[in-house]
Amino acid sequence: MKFGVVQFPGSNCDFDTFHVLRNVMKQDAVMLWHKDHDLKGVDCVVLPGGFSYGDYLRSGAIARFSPLMQEVKAFARGCGRVLGICNGFQILLELGLLPGAMLRNKNLKFLCRHVHIRVENEKTDFTRAAKKGQVLRIPIAHFDGNYYAPAGVLKDIERHRQVVFRYCDAGGTITEEANVNGSLAAIAGIRNREGNVLGLMPHPERASEALLGSEDGRTIFASLILSLEGRKPARRAAVRKKTGHD
Amino acid sequence: MKVRILVSFKDSVLDPQGQTVKNALHTMGYAAVKDVRQGKVFELDLEGATKKAAEILVPEIARRVLANPIIEKFDWEILKGRQGSSP
Numbered sequence: 001m002k003f004g005v006v007q008f009p010g011s012n013c014d015f016d017t018f019h020v021l022r023n024v025m026k027q028d029a030v031m032l033w034h035k036d037h038d039l040k041g042v043d044c045v046v047l048p049g050g051f052s053y054g055d056y057l058r059s060g061a062i063a064r065f066s067p068l069m070q071e072v073k074a075f076a077r078g079c080g081r082v083l084g085i086c087n088g089f090q091i092l093l094e095l096g097l098l099p100g101a102m103l104r105n106k107n108l109k110f111l112c113r114h115v116h117i118r119v120e121n122e123k124t125d126f127t128r129a130a131k132k133g134q135v136l137r138i139p140i141a142h143f144d145g146n147y148y149a150p151a152g153v154l155k156d157i158e159r160h161r162q163v164v165f166r167y168c169d170a171g172g173t174i175t176e177e178a179n180v181n182g183s184l185a186a187i188a189g190i191r192n193r194e195g196n197v198l199g200l201m202p203h204p205e206r207a208s209e210a211l212l213g214s215e216d217g218r219t220i221f222a223s224l225i226l227s228l229e230g231r232k233p234a235r236r237a238a239v240r241k242k243t244g245h246d
Numbered sequence: 247m248k249v250r251i252l253v254s255f256k257d258s259v260l261d262p263q264g265q266t267v268k269n270a271l272h273t274m275g276y277a278a279v280k281d282v283r284q285g286k287v288f289e290l291d292l293e294g295a296t297k298k299a300a301e302i303l304v305p306e307i308a309r310r311v312l313a314n315p316i317i318e319k320f321d322w323e324i325l326k327g328r329q330g331s332s333p
Contacts, residue, residue: 035327103260105262108262146262
């Protein structure tokens with residue numbers, strides 16, 4: 001399976017993401033330059049974390065006009081898999097591929113720490129290697145991660161089971177303290193209605209090797225690989241692999 | 247023609263920065279301050295634009311780029327007495 005990691009001026013998790021995909025997950029991975037129009041035939045586009053265009057205007061607001069992002073938009077409309085991590089999530093919101101917007105963290109601080117997130121929907125292409133309600137320990141690093149959506153939009157998101165991750169405590173309980181950035185409904189990650197686009201604030205690429213304190217982030221990459229590779233032969237193959245996980 | 251665009255959070259959206267400024271003002275004794283909303287100001291210099299053209303162009307730019315319509319609203323005005331770039 002071939003992953004493409006998009007590089008914007010100001011991206012700074014591009015090489016970490018590339019490293020995890022290629023050396024940890026053992027997948028084919030290429031870098032995609034924001035000024036190009038070529039997606040190089042990838043199966044999945046990853047928008048990495050960082051500060052694209054210095055976060056000027058609003059986080060992700062300028063990156064969405066990049067030539068490559070017009071291709072990514074078309075790719076997503078054609079059901080291509082797109083994963084946005086942190087700044088990548090912000091870009092997907094600005095681009096309109098995911099509903100809602102990001103506000104500044106409720107305490108007005110840049111938050112850089114490990115958090116726990118609960119898998120709210122394990123039947124997505126990004127979580128099928130996870131168990132129902134599984135708690136993942138993954139770090140966050142952001143200033144604007146306070147998820148917001150108007151009441152009607154939130155209702156829609158919940159109804160279509162688009163909330164994939166919520167901030168929780170180590171035991172999986174959703175508390176106000178665990179919701180560190182003040183996100184609406186403790187939302188840490190959402191998918192689009194079609195299910196092929198996911199955005200999340202925590203950084204799975206920073207939690208994919210035991211040496212770095214957690215391997216929980218691998219669950220998301222492993223799920224993507226399962227869903228794309230398992231799709232071709234039969235669903236049975238994916239199920240067999242799924243039971244082999246942890 | 248110069249125009250000024252003011253982007254601020256919608257009333258329904260919490261503005262934590264404005265809240266913090268309000269709290270600071272209260273701490274300083276400015277009890278009369280009931281609320282503070284923080285926003286952004288943009289000044290655009292439009293070449294050869296008529297008032298009519300600006301009325302189409304400016305809201306379009308504000309909606310598409312300067313403001314995020316999900317969380318923000320905008321107001322704009324033509325800056326008087328500063329038209330044209332030559333003295």
